[in-house]
Amino acid sequence: MARRWAGVLRSPLGASAAVLVAAILVLAVLAPLLWTDAATATDTARISQGASAEHWAGTDSLGRDIFARVLVATSLSVRLALAATAIGVVVGLLLGTAPLLVGRRAGRLVTAVVNIAVAFPGLLLALFFAVIFGVGATGALFALGLAIAPAFARLTQTTTARVAGLDYVAAARIAGVGRFRVLFRHVLPNVAEPLVVNATVAAGSALLAFAGLSFLGLGVQPPDYDWGRLLGEGLGAIYLHPAAALAPGVAVVLAGLAFNLFGEALAKVLGERRPLERPVRRTAAEPAPDDSAMLVVEDLRVAFPGVEPVRGVGFAMDRGDAVGIVGESGSGKSLTALAVSRLVDESGEVRAERLSFLGADLRAGPHRRLLGTSLAMVFQDPMTSFNPTMRIGRQLAEVACEHQGLGRAAALDRAVDRLDAVRIPEPARRAAQYPHEFSGGMRQRAMIGMGLMGSPALIVADEPTTALDVTVQRRVLSLLADIRAADDVALLLISHDVTVVEQVCDRVLVMYAGRIVEDLPSAELRSRARHPYTRALLAAVPDMTTDRSLPLAVIPGRPADPAHLPTGCAFAPRCPLADERCTATEPDLVADDAGRRVACWHADIPVEVRA
Amino acid sequence: MRELRFDDVTVHFGSRRRGVTAVDGVDLTVPAGTVVGLVGESGSGKSTLARAAVGLAPLSGGRILLDGEPVPRRGRRPLRMVFQDPYSSLNPRMTTGASIAEALPRRTADRRAEVARLLDLVGLAAEQAGRYPGELSGGQRQRIALARALAGEPEVIIADEITSALDVSIQGTVLNLVRDLQRRMGLTILFISHDLAVVRYVSDVLAVMYRGRIVESGPAEQVLADPQDPYTRDLLDAVAAPVHSGHQADRGRNP
């Protein structure tokens, strides 16, 4: 937290704005102490003079030094601006948090009032209040404060509503934590950042607005003076002594800018970091001529600055193969899939000894067309994979328009046909619906349908059923199996669930810490797995025959952190068989005669001998 | 520990004519000191039922009773809930110790000792009390959430999909913990999950929910060995045999 705030100072903009704001605040405190005498000393000999070496910004109609007056005015200008902001923030917070504190109905009323007030232009509101409160600094102060309040209230409302819906707030309520404590302990600290940013920007605007009101004669009254009044006085003689108006003008602009820029810089550093959105590329037809070895991956590595989450993965797939990749989160499953479909984020570096798909070298050139036509990708969350504002049918049709050059009507027909192919009932009616009208399982099937708009040679499915329950999961999986059997499409299925992979795939690749540690036929997974990690993974998942009277087997320790891998075997810290050799040297992935591969020094210790 | 009973509970969202009935006349009893497992597909109303029990979802009909008495809707609830997502169920700005201490009754004498005892109960060192959720793994967070639910000795615990956001290797640890705590302390637990194998492992009684209704319930072995409802049979088929193409002529074609 503190580190994030400090980050503001690291950007050049933030640092200069911070220095400027600090300077203004220091000046506001010190200036009246240092220069009040100079600012009030009248010199009848020099009335309304222009800038000179003695009076940098000239003198006013009583012969007082304008530069000193501008410096001293910093105090009142800043104090008034901050006070107005404080009023706005307090009123805004009260209105904004009211919906959480009062009942549902009263809360709705407050929200409606705030929404109306927000629609009112701020300065107009201020003028209106100035008339009500009467002309003078106090009136202007309340006017500006109340003008700031609605926008701040609205911001508070929306941010607190989001946090108030989170589980930890619910947990606190259930534990009997009172409303005020919920507000002060759980809600406000977690929305503080946007509010602070907004208040800073508001202070800058208040400074400008206050100068405006004083300039118009609605703010500070003589004998007090702030920048706005000095500006008003100087403006009368602007053609004769421009410095008299320029000095307070520059002060207003500088100070206003400083607060605004500081706020912007805060916003940039603290701004919400949105999670990476995974791009989805779609598919259409055009089977490639040669596909003797459909997909070949050799020594695939994916690196990001400071980490290498995929460290030399190799496997090959033929047409109609179903290969599964299992492993814990962070083991590099998804990145491997993304690397194959060339969807790894810009910041990631993909290297490989070989990476070829349908005979084409994927390392050279973008291959958009090849991938766009022969490879389909299905992601975990089908909701984020669709555009919520477009009908499902149109979204599918778009793919065919783009890649196959079909006309709109023909493409839509094909979309309906594909929805039927993925067993969506009443496909014509469903095609006209929006994604939110589909259930999770149907959305996932529609996503697969999108992949089938062409005739892909390979479907890469990354946790396609994790968000679904067992019965729906079953339907999606058997759909994938059907497609595979009917058109000889290959399937690369990624899942953290060993059971799913075992049910659907012929071969299983087990990944740990960015490497394949075992590769074997799924039929032999339970009987012949040799890597300790594979065996631990199998034992840790309860199935319908697990003995309820015994505790489940667990894998001790934590999943490997790709940024801090131990030397030697990455699984060694959690492995019951680990010895000196394991911690010293990482074992290679070695194939046996039957093509099974395993990376473990002690793979030959028979299963029964182990504890 | 006391008995939790749902008596003809209905939860309706939205206006009377439009809107959805998420929970539709549910009768379900969680006997004192037992674990009742609730399975069902997503959207079947499991979470809504759980949230209604702790007062987070409004009842449109029926009653929720603890030993025959209505559950208090305000103040400290005798029921506690553990949530699915260990990343959103702990306040990122509070130390784990503070989160647990907050759930203790006001009159607790030595709060630090009590927090340490609870941490020990879920297998964490007392030093963990000073750490922030961001420094913990998913499994550790879920243990903290469990410790918070146990603070102040609640009557009943509701666990809603508490392992589904966890990695398989960690899921086992949390399940062992739940099972162990339940046996040692005789907790009454409503354990919700979409994973039949997980529910089977921890539950004595099994209830199956489908489209807002409980379609079947009974002793776990009996329901699993001899399912009566077609949906329960579907569910059991789904976890068994491998998936082959053309398998089971797609009986789930209904949307």
Ligand SMILES: Nc1ncnc2c1ncn2[C@@H]1O[C@H](COP(=O)(O)OP(=O)(O)OP(=O)(O)O)[C@@H](O)[C@H]1O
């Ligand atoms: N606040 C709400 N407003 C409107 N509808 C809701 C609301 N909360 C839940 N629903 C609806 O109620 C039904 C049941 O939802 P609920 O989340 O309880 O199901 P679930 O079985 O827990 O699902 P999952 O396993 O996916 O968590 C769904 O159709 C859902 O859309």
Ligand code: SF4
């Ligand atoms: S190499 Fe050693 S540490 Fe690694 S998995 Fe094999 S036995 Fe365990």
Ligand SMILES: [Mg+2]
């Ligand atoms: Mg749920």
